[in-house]
Amino acid sequence: xxxTTQPPSMDCAEGRAANLPCNHSTISGNEYVYWYRQIxxxxxxxxxxxxxxxxxxxxxxxxxxxxxxxxxxxxPHATLRDTAVYYCxxxxxxxxxxxxxxxQGTTLQVKP
Amino acid sequence: GAVVSxxxxxxxxxxxxxxxxxCRSLDFQATTxxxxxxxxxxxxxxxxxxxxxxxxxxxxxxxxxKFLINHASLTLSTLTVTSAHPEDSSFYIxxxxxxxxxxxxxxxxxxxxxxxL
Numbered sequence: 001x002x003x004t005t006q007p008p009s010m011d012c013a014e015g016r017a018a019n020l021p022c023n024h025s026t027i028s029g030n031e032y033v034y035w036y037r038q039i040x041x042x043x044x045x046x047x048x049x050x051x052x053x054x055x056x057x058x059x060x061x062x063x064x065x066x067x068x069x070x071x072x073x074x075x076p077h078a079t080l081r082d083t084a085v086y087y088c089x090x091x092x093x094x095x096x097x098x099x100x101x102x103x104q105g106t107t108l109q110v111k112p
Numbered sequence: 113g114a115v116v117s118x119x120x121x122x123x124x125x126x127x128x129x130x131x132x133x134x135c136r137s138l139d140f141q142a143t144t145x146x147x148x149x150x151x152x153x154x155x156x157x158x159x160x161x162x163x164x165x166x167x168x169x170x171x172x173x174x175x176x177x178k179f180l181i182n183h184a185s186l187t188l189s190t191l192t193v194t195s196a197h198p199e200d201s202s203f204y205i206x207x208x209x210x211x212x213x214x215x216x217x218x219x220x221x222x223x224x225x226x227x228x229l
Contacts, residue, residue, distance in 0.1 A: 034217075043205050043220030044119070044156070087155070099146060100207075100218055102156040 004088045009107045012082075018075040022088030022107050031092060033064060035073045037084040043046065044087065044102075047073065078110045107112040113186040114140050118221025125196055126229055133191045133224045135206030141186035142208035146218065147179075152202040162189045196228045 003024040012018040012041040024033065048055055048062045050071070055062045059064040075082055087105040115138040126138050135145055143164045160167045160181055168181035171183040178200075180192040189208075193200050207220040 016118065021177055038156075041203070041225070043116075043207070043222050044218075046217050046219065049215070049217070099161060101158060102148075104155050 004090055004103050006086075006088055006103065008087045008104065009109070011109050011111055012075075012078045014080060014110055014112050015077055018078040018082065018108055018110070020075075020086050020088075020108065021070065022072040022073070023070045024088070024090045027068050027090050029107075031090050033068075034089045034091060035060070035062065035063065036087045036089065036100075036102075037082075039081075039084045047086075048052050078108075080110050080112065082108065083110045084108060085111070114138075114208070114212065114219045116142075116206065116219045116221040118206050118224055119203075120224060121191050121222060122205045122225045122227075124227045124229065127193055127197050131196055131226060133193075133204055133206070133226075135189045135191070135208070135221050137187045137208045137210075140208075140210055142189075142210065143186060143187040144209045145183060145206045146183060146209075147189075147191050148205045148207070150205060150223075152203075156205060164189075189192070193226065198228045199229045201226055 024063045032049050032051050035047040036044040048060050050062045050064055064071045085105040085107050087102050089100050113184050117136045117138050119134045145162040147159045147220040150156045159174045162181045162183040164183045164186050170176045203223050203225050205223045207218040210219050
């Protein structure tokens with residue numbers, strides 16, 4: 001699986017958009033970008049995933065660059081409950097996610 | 113989304129005893145489950161892949177005789193930490209592969225905090 005690079009921490013004001021970047025310059029053509037988050041002392045929660053097109057769901061938006069070497073997770077209106085560690089993972093997706101290898105992630109602190 | 117139930121949520125045991133952690137898929141069948149461990153302020157580390165009806169596949173450096181995994185049914189996988197020692201104290205998390213809206217994703221249990229005295 002391709003490695004990903006994320007900033008270790010970020011702050012965001014409550015109500016503002018949180019933009020979390022991820023670099024995955026060695027991603028291969030059949031690998032997807034997945035985002036999970038982990039709130040303290042809980043199991044990770046699936047957020048969103050994509051291959052090459054931008055994606056949006058009820059939780060977030062995922063913007064993938066045209067060369068697919070980086071992506072950004074956008075939480076449009078961050079709340080205090082969005083404070084968590086966010087993991088960007090690149091893996092085989094679609095019909096077979098394979099195993100997810102977690103990196104260090106980005107700790108997002110949403111402040112009032 | 114799919115629900116993965118993990119039990120117990122917290123366990124304290126004496127050194128040398130064995131501890132069993134259960135991971136159940138409540139509303140779906142999971143042919144594949146994964147077990148992770150996590151130390152404080154660290155990321156999740158994959159321990160093993162559990163396949164229903166066959167032997168688990170362990171990641172490099174994980175002792176299979178120490179961490180026994182059984183996946184006897186399509187809704188239950190268990191992790192047994194044998195002869196636990198203080199260094200086995202950790203947060204253990206299971207996950208199940210689920211097909212959802214045409215894609216496969218992993219849904220995670222809520223984790224088990226193991227403390228070995």
